[in-house]
Every structure is written in C-alpha cells, then in structure tokens.
Amino acid sequence: xxxxVHRFHGHGSLRFVYQxxxxxxxxxxxxxxxxxxxxxxYRLAVVVSKKxxxxxxxxxxxxxxxYESVRQHEPELTQPYDIVITVFHEQLATxxxxxxxxxxxxxxRQAGILAAKPAQSSTSHGKx
RNA sequence: UCAGAUUAUUGACUGAUCGCGUGCUUUAUCGUACGAGGAAAGUCCGGGCAGCGUAGGGAAAGAUAGUUGCUAACGGCAACCGGGGGCAACCCUAGGGAAAGUGCCACAGAAACAGUACCGCCCUGGUGUAAAAGCCGGAGUAAGGGUGAAAUGAGUGGGGUAAGAGCCCACAGUUCCAUGCGGUGACGCAUGGAGGUGGUAAACCCUAUCUGCUGCAAGGAGGUGGAUCCAACACAGGUUUCCCGCCUGGGUCCACCACAAAAUCCGCUUGAUUCCGAUGGCAACGUCGGAGCUAGAUAGAUGAUCAGUUAGAACAGAACCCGGCUUACGGAUAAUCUGACAUU
RNA sequence: CGCGGGGUAGAGCAGUGGCAGCUCGUGUGGCUCAUAACCACAAGGUCGCAGGUUCGAGUCCUGCCCCCGCUA
Numbered sequence: 001x002x003x004x005v006h007r008f009h010g011h012g013s014l015r016f017v018y019q020x021x022x023x024x025x026x027x028x029x030x031x032x033x034x035x036x037x038x039x040x041x042y043r044l045a046v047v048v049s050k051k052x053x054x055x056x057x058x059x060x061x062x063x064x065x066x067y068e069s070v071r072q073h074e075p076e077l078t079q080p081y082d083i084v085i086t087v088f089h090e091q092l093a094t095x096x097x098x099x100x101x102x103x104x105x106x107x108x109r110q111a112g113i114l115a116a117k118p119a120q121s122s123t124s125h126g127k128x
Numbered sequence: 129u130c131a132g133a134u135u136a137u138u139g140a141c142u143g144a145u146c147g148c149g150u151g152c153u154u155u156a157u158c159g160u161a162c163g164a165g166g167a168a169a170g171u172c173c174g175g176g177c178a179g180c181g182u183a184g185g186g187a188a189a190g191a192u193a194g195u196u197g198c199u200a201a202c203g204g205c206a207a208c209c210g211g212g213g214g215c216a217a218c219c220c221u222a223g224g225g226a227a228a229g230u231g232c233c234a235c236a237g238a239a240a241c242a243g244u245a246c247c248g249c250c251c252u253g254g255u256g257u258a259a260a261a262g263c264c265g266g267a268g269u270a271a272g273g274g275u276g277a278a279a280u281g282a283g284u285g286g287g288g289u290a291a292g293a294g295c296c297c298a299c300a301g302u303u304c305c306a307u308g309c310g311g312u313g314a315c316g317c318a319u320g321g322a323g324g325u326g327g328u329a330a331a332c333c334c335u336a337u338c339u340g341c342u343g344c345a346a347g348g349a350g351g352u353g354g355a356u357c358c359a360a361c362a363c364a365g366g367u368u369u370c371c372c373g374c375c376u377g378g379g380u381c382c383a384c385c386a387c388a389a390a391a392u393c394c395g396c397u398u399g400a401u402u403c404c405g406a407u408g409g410c411a412a413c414g415u416c417g418g419a420g421c422u423a424g425a426u427a428g429a430u431g432a433u434c435a436g437u438u439a440g441a442a443c444a445g446a447a448c449c450c451g452g453c454u455u456a457c458g459g460a461u462a463a464u465c466u467g468a469c470a471u472u
Numbered sequence: 473c474g475c476g477g478g479g480u481a482g483a484g485c486a487g488u489g490g491c492a493g494c495u496c497g498u499g500u501g502g503c504u505c506a507u508a509a510c511c512a513c514a515a516g517g518u519c520g521c522a523g524g525u526u527c528g529a530g531u532c533c534u535g536c537c538c539c540c541g542c543u544a
Contacts, residue, residue, distance in 0.1 A: 069432085
C-alpha cells in the first residue's frame with residue numbers, strides 16, 4: 001500500500017484529473033495524469049471496477065500490486081503529478097511480477113512522468 | 129477389508145530486504161506493540177443503539193403455524209410427539225381448521241359431489257319363435273367391466289337376495305365421542321359407544337400469536353436576546369394506507385458571545401465479550417469463580433521480491449455492533465455408530 | 473444501507489394450475505431471365521438452477537445464481 005501522503009482525498013480532485021488530464025492507453029490499463037501546481041509531491045489512485053472481477057479479494061490484489069509497482073519508481077517521481085490508473089482486465093492479478101513492472105514502467109515513460117532514461121532525467125526536467 | 133451415517137477440528141509455516149494502518153513513546157524520525165473470516169459473503173430473519181411530539185384504539189396489510197423448553201429476541205436452536213424414506217446407523221417433514229362460507233378439479237368418462245345407469249346383471253309387459261336369440265318399453269341394482277390422479281369412498285370371508293348392496297354378521301383397519309391409565313404437554317395404550325359426508329387452504333378464507341416508522345449517509349459537535357409578517361374556540365400541519373383519537377403555532381431578518389472549516393471530530397468499539405475451571409440440566413442453555421483486552425480504516429490499512437520446508441493448490445477481504453439462517457469451500461485429521469463379506 | 477423489475481426458440485416478446493405460443497430471423501420448395509418482395513411447408517425449447525405443495529407446475533411456495541434500474 002502507498003503512504004497516505006500520496007493518496008487522493010475526496011471526489012473533487014479526482015474529477016479534476018478526469019476532466020483536464022492527458023490519457024495514455026496501454027494493453028491492460030489507462031493512465032490519466034495532470035500536473036498539480038499546488039502540491040509538493042505526487043498523488044496516485046488506482047480504479048478497479050466491479051465489472052473487472054466480482055471478487056473483492058481479486059480487486060484488492062490488483063490495486064495493491066499496482067500501488068507497489070509505482071512505489072518502486074518513487075525516487076524518479078520528482079514532479080507533483082496527479083495520476084489515475086484505470087484497470088481493464090483481470091489478468092493483472094496473476095501476471096508475473098517482472099512483466100507487471102515492465103508494463104508500468106513503459107506506460108509511465110510514454111506519459112512523460114518518468115524520464116526516458118534515468119541518466120537524462122536532468123535534461124527533461126528542464127523542459128517542463 | 130469394502131460400502132456408508134453423524135459430529136467436530138484445521139483453514140500452511142520460517143527467515144531476509146523494502147513498504148501500509150492504529151496506539152504508545154519520544155521528538156521532528158527513529159523505536160516498539162497489535163493488525164480480516166469461518167463464513168468477514170448473501171442481506172433472509174431477530175435484537176441492541178439512535179432519531180422521529182405519540183407510537184393509544186379499530187380496520188387494512190404482512191409474517192408465523194405439532195408440543196414443551198432455551199433465549200434479549202427470533203421465522204433460530206434443543207428435546208419429544210405424529211407422518212414419510214432407508215436392511216441399518218440415520219435422514220426428511222409450512223405438521224391448525226375442508227361439518228362457517230365461496231371457488232377449482234383439464235382431457236377422458238354415463239357421472240367429478242349436483243345426485244347419476246354407458247356396457248353389464250336381474251325381474252317383468254309387448255313383439256317374435258317349436259323353444260331361444262333379437263327388437264320396443266317398465267322397474268330394480270353401484271357387486272363386475274371400461275375412463276381417470278381420484279368414482280360415492282370400510283378391506284377380507286360368510287350370510288342374504290330375483291339380481292345386488294354395511295342390508296346383516298365375524299375379523300382387521302379408520303374417524304369422532306366418553307371413561308380409565310401414563311405423560312407438564314403434543315400424544316400413546318386399553319375399554320365402551322356412535323358414524324360411515326372425495327381432493328385442494330404453498331386457492332380465497334377462518335382461528336391463534338406477533339409487527340409504530342426510519343435507519344450509523346441514523347444522530348450530534350450553537351446558545352442567548354430582539355424585531356417584523358401571517359395565524360390564533362377557526363384554519364393549517366403532523367401522526368408515512370384509512371377512520372376515531374391525540375399532538376403542535378409557523379416563516380423571515382438582526383445583534384451579542386463562542387467557533388474558524390466540514391476534505392474535520394464524536395458516534396467507533398469493554399461487549400447479551402473471549403478463554404479456563406467448577407456446577408445445574410437428556411440437551412439447547414443457565415449460574416458461580418478466576419484470568420484477559422483481541423482491527424477500527426475513511427478512495428478505504430496485511431502487500432512486493434528472494435530463499436527454505438512440503439503432496440501443499442480451497443472458498444474468500446471487517447465498514448455501527450451482536451444472535452441466528454442460507455450459500456461457497458482443496459486437502460488432512462479425530463471421535464462415535466451401521467451394514468455386508470472374510471478369518472479366529 | 474434500503475428497495476424495485478426481470479430471466480420462456482437465434483433476437484424481441486405473450487402465456488386464467490391441464491397439448492408452450494406470436495412476430496422477425498433460419499432452412500427447403502415455388503414464383504422470376506436473376507435478386508428482393510410474395511406464396512407453401514418445416515426445423516428449432518433442460519421455460520435461469522435446486523427442492524417442495526398438487527393427480528398434474530412455465531404458472532403456487534422456499535432457498536440459491538445472474539442481469540437491469542432506483543433513493544440517500
């Protein structure tokens with residue numbers, strides 16, 4: 001699970017991301033994100049619909065795995081992004097850990113949240 | 129050995145690294161303790177708790193339906209009674225009333241509860257004939273055939289008769305009533321008497337008992353004073369379907385003190401509590417003593433990676449709290465019991 | 473948390489306890505030079521699942537499963 005500092009609180013801030021954020025579609029997930037100028041740190045939410053799986057255990061498992069996967073990239077998340085990850089498929093509950101990490105990293109890079117390579121992080125930082 | 133019946137338990141563990149929630153401790157981030165279930169599920173019943181100026185009476189509506197007990201309560205549980213199934217262990221059972229009334233019983237069949245005669249059986253009038261058969265009528269008959277889930281609802285044997293029939297008798301069975309005995313009771317047993325009036329109430333209905341409504345997004349975290357408008361035996365509103373009855377003034381604005389955002393705090397976990405022992409009871413369960421504190425989140429806390437053990441893979445995630453019910457559940461273990469076969 | 477509606481043929485829907493039906497679609501044949509339309513015939517159903525009441529259940533009762541919707 002992720003620390004309470006990096007969670008969303010209330011529905012208003014989530015609605016803002018849905019209305020104003022950019023979208024990056026992946027094979028199993030969609031990432032919506034926006035830069036929040038009023039905050040110092042990033043925030044993250046994972047959305048798992050009841051249509052994905054009827055079981056609360058499976059839904060919780062998907063949510064925890066995604067939180068953990070993003071958390072491992074925390075040192076690279078320097079900008080105050082608001083990120084919402086929406087899940088499409090039940091596969092995420094049983095996917096091997098390496099593959100899950102690879103998917104998340106690829107999608108975050110595509111969104112520009114992570115730098116293309118860790119070495120170039122300083123240059124891309126300047127662009128923003 | 130094989131095949132079964134019932135009940136109960138368990139619901140992977142260890143180590144390392146990185147993380148999450150709450151409490152405590154310090155202090156400005158270290159440390160430490162604890163951290164999902166037997167069903168947390170479905171939301172099918174019952175209760176606690178909270179609010180609603182009334183919750184009282186009646187009707188309507190809904191629920192339940194053998195007896196006795198247990199319980200805070202229940203539509204739950206236990207024991208027992210009646211009925212059904214199984215060789216047995218054991219299992220299932222909405223199990224009050226059909227003589228209060230109304231409805232329904234398709235097709236088939238003569239007829240489906242109104243009173244009825246299709247084929248038969250028997251007697252008889254006419255006709256007919258050598259005598260019969262046959263044909264046209266009358267009267268009796270529910271024993272036989274056929275239809276149907278069910279046929280007038282009491283089976284078998286005997287008597288009886290023109291032929292038959294509980295029409296009569298014996299035995300068996302059944303319903304009701306009375307008496308006696310046993311049981312708290314449902315009911316059981318025995319004796320005597322009477323009756324032989326389908327089925328369906330998970331059809332309407334009748335009888336008995338129970339139910340005020342809303343639900344933690346309940347509800348609370350503001351108190352005092354003043355002004356003005358409308359109303360005042362009326363009218364209006366409330367009582368969450370109706371009647372009686374009962375209850376109540378309402379709206380707007382201002383000032384002062386307090387509070388300082390609500391994306392917060394309380395409710396929020398010590399409770400019909402858990403474990404152990406003793407004791408009453410066939411049991412459900414109760415009583416007494418000792419010890420313990422065991423999630424409390426709020427976009428929602430138990431995860432990720434690696435290594436090891438192993439045959440190790442189930443169903444599944446607290447959201448105010450309890451008691452039940454129902455449903456899902458891999459593997460393993462234990463106890464008691466039944467039947468069959470074999471051996472001694 | 474509290475409620476409501478539904479599940480019947482490939483699709484959309486009917487169905488007072490007594491033979492499961494309608495429209496479209498599908499197949500075969502006809503009509504046409506050919507296609508459509510039209511005409512005739514036919515196939516196609518564990519009535520969501522399980523148990524019960526009844527002589528008999530799609531229908532009545534009980535318990536489950538799934539889908540859709542509503543209030544705060």
